[in-house]
Amino acid sequence: MEAIAFGLIGGGWRAEFFLRIAKALPERFAVKAALVRDRGKADKLQEQWGVKTYTSFGEFAAACRNGCSFAVVSVKRLANPEFIERLAEAGIPALVETPPADGVEGLHRLWERVGPAAKVQIAEQYAFQPMHAARIRLARSGRLGEVSQAQVSAAHDYHGISLIRRLLGIGFENAVIRAQTFTSPIVKSPDRSGPPLSEELTESQQIIATLDFGNKLGVLDFTGDQYFSWIRGKRILVRGERGEIVNDEVSWLPSFDRPLYDRLRRIDTGHGGNLEGFHLQGIMGCGEWLYENPHAPARLSDDEIAVAETLARMGDYVRGCPSFYSLAEGCQDHYLALEMQRAAADGVPIVTETQPWAEASPRGNG
Known part of the structure; x- marks a missing residue:
């Protein structure tokens, strides 16, 4: 199969994920053009990655129309709407980093300017991270019965809410949101630039929120330190009438009097005498492969695997396959996150309202 060719708007930390993935999987993906407005940064990106760069949107769009299936928008959220609209006007499908606005x-x-007509998908990768994907598949399998609760302490705001919606099978239903924040001391953690250079006591900002959808409950509990911290772990709880998932532990009742227990197990190659290279093969649990890595044998992190999956699905989408993460879903995730932050700031429950993108998306969460 011919590699999926795409253009890239942006040259920052997050944009480099797409460049690394294309380099690791040249038979699957190819970055044919990049748009970076700053000439110095554009030249540096071109030299480092060997990708033709442009500082003019017009020249970039022309290059995309001449050999790209779509363009990835990986810029700051304030700049997202401009590029989404310009790509839509140019007839170029867009895969957009979160949040869209x-x-x-x-x-x-x-939404008023591009709405459902534009070919836009959101690069919300968390549902495609291997362990999360395995949990979502298990939650939807029926093994746990009807799932009524998901507690997520693994990602902030719209990312965490995306996982909650997918685990619960929630589309665009309204919710009553209650939230509060808590500040506590913590020894400074690593960040995007790497490990700390000295010991420093800093503040950890935590938000705890409940999203009551009526017959289903989502709980988001997150501190910004959790992404990189060595001492702040991630936690997932999914509860159904016949069982639950607690992180990688699964318990369920195939019959009322016979509980079964299992574990979600990562299967990697390259251990001991295995000479297949070092990569994630998949996630096993409950007697089956709950997740198989479609991007093996590339040596990618879980987040890179997930981002690669958004690229692959975008390639399918522009060829006529169904939406995998619509602009409407991306808007809904961010809307709920904003209302959660408002509930925490005001100290009162917030009742969400049906939004324009929800009215145009009757099928809800895919």
């Missing part, structure tokens, strides 16, 4: 008014304005 800043603030509820920004989401409304973006």
Whole structure:
């Protein structure tokens, strides 16, 4: 199969994920053009990655129309709407990093201008991370019965809410949101730039929120330190009437009087005498492969595997396959996150309202 060719808007930390993935999987993906407005940064990106770079959107769009299936938008949220709209006007499908716009008014304005007609998908990768994908598949398998609760302490705001919606099978239903914040001391953690250079006591900002969808409950509990910290772990709880998932532990009742227990197990190659290279093969649990890595044998992190999956699915989408993470879903995730932050700031419950993108998306969460 011919490699999926795409253009890339942006040259920052997150944009480099797409460049690394294309380098690791040249038979699957190819970055044919990049748009970086700053000439110095554009030249540096071209030299480092060997990708033709442009500082003019017009030249970039022309290059995309001449050999790219779509363009990835990987810029700051305030700049997202401009590029989404310009790509839509140019007839170029867009895969957009989260969130698609800043603030509820920004989401409304973006939806009004491009709506469901534009070929836009959101690069919300968390549901495609291997362990999360395995949990989602298990939650939807019926083994746990009807799932009624998901507690997520693994990602912030719209990312965490995306996982909650997928684990619960929630689309665009409204919720009553209650939230509070808590500040506590913590020894400074690593960050995007690497490990700390000295000991420093800093503040950890935590938000705890409940999203009551009526017959289903989502709980988000997250501190920003969890992404990189050595001492702040991630936690997932999924509860159904016949069983539950607690991180990688599964318990369920195939019959009322016979409980079964299992574990979600990562299977990697390259251990001991295995000479297949070092990569994730998949996730096993409950007697089956709950997840098989479609991007093996590339040596990628879980997050890179997930981002690669958004690229692969975008390639399918532009060839006529169904939406995998629509602009409407991306707007809904961010809307709920904004209302969660408002509930925490105001100290009162917030009742969400049906938004324009929900009215245009009757099928809800895929």
